[in-house]
Amino acid sequence: MSDTNFTEILKEKKLKITPQRIAILEELDKNGHSTVDDIFNRIKIKIPSVSLATVYKNILALQSMDILKSVKTPTQKQKYEINKKPHIHLFCKICEKLEDFEIDISDFQDYCKNASGYENIEEASILLTGICKECSAKKI
Secondary structure, three states: OOOOOHHHHHHHOOOOOOHHHHHHHHHHHHHOOEOHHHHHHHHHHHOOOOOHHHHHHHHHHHHHOOOEEEEOOOOOOOEEEEOOOOOEEEEEOOOOOEEEEOOOOHHHHHHHHHHHOOOOOOOOOOEEEEOOHHHHHHHO
16 A cells, blocks of 8 residues: 555545544554554654554544554554455464465355355454464474
């Protein structure tokens, strides 16, 4: 999403365009999965007057409009990412790296819909835990 016009996204979602919201989106676009503390510490450099409460409030507003998505991992604080094409997450249980894994999950969603009787399954939050290539290589 690196060439995304965040101003347009905020306009489309009828959210007020503020320097804090733009800074949050730019940081997540640049750094990917980040905790509220990570985001706050990075944008505090650009906007010294920003408060942690303001960052929380804006993240919740962006999340409620489906611009941001939360990612929960087994051992870390909740992280946020820009909501993009459906994907799954891979989490290394050794180094705790969190990665996106692009895969078409529509077949899985269709299977769940048919098996459960649910209608309009729109979102899946899938986190697979294992050992990344780098940590696997260190074991050898």
